[in-house]
Amino acid sequence: MSYDHTDVIAVFDIGRTWKRFQLFDRSLNPVQTEEKIIGEVVDSEGHPCDDLPAIEKWIKSCLSEVISDSIYRITAVSMAAGDGCQSGLESDLEEILKSAHVSIKPRKCHVINSSTVSLIPYLKDTDKTFILVSTGTWCIFMNPFDREPLTDAQYEAGNAEIMTVAGQQVKSSRFLLGEIHDRNVTMLDDHFGVTGELYKTIKIKRKKIGKMQANKRGRAFFRHGIPEGMADREADLSHFLTYADAYHQMMYDLVDECMGAYRLIIPEDDTTEIIYVTGGFARNDTFMRILAARLPDKRVYASTIDYATALGAAMELYGEAFDAELPPVYLGLKAISPTD
Numbered sequence: 001m002s003y004d005h006t007d008v009i010a011v012f013d014i015g016r017t018w019k020r021f022q023l024f025d026r027s028l029n030p031v032q033t034e035e036k037i038i039g040e041v042v043d044s045e046g047h048p049c050d051d052l053p054a055i056e057k058w059i060k061s062c063l064s065e066v067i068s069d070s071i072y073r074i075t076a077v078s079m080a081a082g083d084g085c086q087s088g089l090e091s092d093l094e095e096i097l098k099s100a101h102v103s104i105k106p107r108k109c110h111v112i113n114s115s116t117v118s119l120i121p122y123l124k125d126t127d128k129t130f131i132l133v134s135t136g137t138w139c140i141f142m143n144p145f146d147r148e149p150l151t152d153a154q155y156e157a158g159n160a161e162i163m164t165v166a167g168q169q170v171k172s173s174r175f176l177l178g179e180i181h182d183r184n185v186t187m188l189d190d191h192f193g194v195t196g197e198l199y200k201t202i203k204i205k206r207k208k209i210g211k212m213q214a215n216k217r218g219r220a221f222f223r224h225g226i227p228e229g230m231a232d233r234e235a236d237l238s239h240f241l242t243y244a245d246a247y248h249q250m251m252y253d254l255v256d257e258c259m260g261a262y263r264l265i266i267p268e269d270d271t272t273e274i275i276y277v278t279g280g281f282a283r284n285d286t287f288m289r290i291l292a293a294r295l296p297d298k299r300v301y302a303s304t305i306d307y308a309t310a311l312g313a314a315m316e317l318y319g320e321a322f323d324a325e326l327p328p329v330y331l332g333l334k335a336i337s338p339t340d
Contacts, residue, residue, distance in 0.1 A: 076321035120312035135281035139177035304332035
């Protein structure tokens with residue numbers, strides 16, 4: 001029996017905990033998605049690290065299943081991973097593909113850094129100058145339009161670096177937003193006696209943001225920076241009547257911490273016009289509106305698609321995979337206004 005195959009690019013987005021496998025067709029639409037949680041393990045020195053054997057086993061399983069189904073024909077494989085996982089997978093990539101019985105030419109397979117690949121859809125899609133904010137465990141600010149080298153002050157501040165994406169210099173800095181957020185949410189949950197993910201249902205009003213901006217008493221959280229345990233147990237929660245009040249203030253103060261990383265990649269003669277936010281916090285109404293209020297001279301957009309990293313990885317290999325020009329891509333951009 002013969003089948004009409006759909007040609008696809010296979011992409012593995014290897015996050016810190018969540019792993020995602022997606023197939024993209026010629027129109028760069030995701031036609032199949034699978035997600036899996038693979039937690040970290042501890043190395044010989046007691047440090048957390050990626051569970052490479054488990055990740056490799058999952059990759060082989062995903063590829064073998066696609067091949068056996070005979071619905072899709074994989075023309076290229078791309079893997080987006082963090083620094084530690086990236087180096088481990090690069091050395092084993094060819095062996096992984098062989099053991100999965102994938103007949104793909106090596107030049108159509110690569111491993112790319114997940115921090116930078118999320119830039120690619122925006123670089124290809126717009127001629128406007130912008131800053132990309134990739135959010136999740138880390139909040140990574142990326143500026144592809146500052147050609148100057150890092151200053152001594154930027155180096156000394158830490159968490160800032162220069163990368164190259166699509167042949168273009170990109171300044172980046174990072175802040176451990178996701179983990180700090182989650183530790184403090186747990187603290188608030190315990191104090192107010194709530195369970196689940198109540199914070200995801202909370203909206204913030206323009207007047208509330210304005211009131212926090214006008215407050216001259218300074219922060220309620222993180223008055224002395226981020227504590228060692230990340231949860232700020234010195235914050236006086238008795239000041240807050242409701243969970244929402246406490247969460248709004250915690251997020252306002254946390255965004256204030258993020259702004260330190262933002263300023264590291266913004267030159268004095270900054271000409272960028274737009275802020276694009278991708279990842280988990282792009283869907284957090286409180287974070288997005290507070291960020292927009294802190295950056296009134298920028299147009300702030302949330303990307304409502306949750307696969308910008310995988311899309312960028314697919315775009316990087318598109319020409320080789322399909323021998324064609326890139327099609328238009330859908331980024332699901334939603335304008336954010338703190339005045340709504």
